[in-house]
Amino acid sequence: LSNAGFSPLCDYTYHSLGGPFLEDFRLIHQHFPEIQLISVEKSPETFKRQKFHKFCKQIRLVESPLDRYLDHDFTPGKRDILWLDFTDLRASYFNWIASLLPRLGNGSLVRVTFPVSPPLHPSTLIFVPIKDRAGEESKRTEKFDSRYSAFLPTGWNEMLSNDYKFSNLITRMLNRLCEEAALSNSLEARILSAHRYADGQAMMTASIGVIEPEAFNRLGS
DSSP, X not given: OGGGTOOOGGGEEEEEOOTTTTHHHHHHHHHOTTSEEEEEEOOHHHHHXXXXXXXXXXXXXXXXXXXXXXXXXXXXXXXEEEEEEOSSOOHHHHHHHHHHGGGSOXXXXXXXXXXXOOTTOGGGXXXXXXXXXXXXXXXXXXXXXXXXXXXXXXXXXGXXXXXXXXXXXXXXXXXXXHHHOOOOXXXXXXXXXXXXXESSSEEEEEEEEEEOHHHHHHHHO
């Protein structure tokens, strides 16, 4: 995002779930040593390992669940980069992102990762008797609607049966969230990239930029 004409890298702070060995922090510090680093960890045992593996003074280790950190401990800087690596899909995560975006400064970036687990994937229905499948599909569809209705786009009920369609649905849900986020008049939230991949299971990740509208044109030039 600094290529769009924003502040130098020393104005950025990277927030992430560093894990026991802080691998992504090592990579970022190797290539962008100016960026400040904050790792959030709720497990006391993993936090102890992080303290052992902490490799530079620029890392601040925070022992806290992610939701408490975002709600109470997160203090926006000039520019923030947050990698929210989720292990499941919950409506509360979308609410966190929606409340987070208006707090971020121009040039900030939020990267989110979700598992792709379509509720109507044939593999999840294999043990349901054929005579009961229509009813089970209807029940799962209604359950999905009740959980995510605030973020669902048109045609969502046709996108629950395979990885490709479901990852597209999550992207469209995030896009709706960005469009409805209560940002200032001078800033917008937009999805900069989204892709699906395999990491032991189907996963997807999307990057959301908070930026002045005209700067998106400079990003593409």
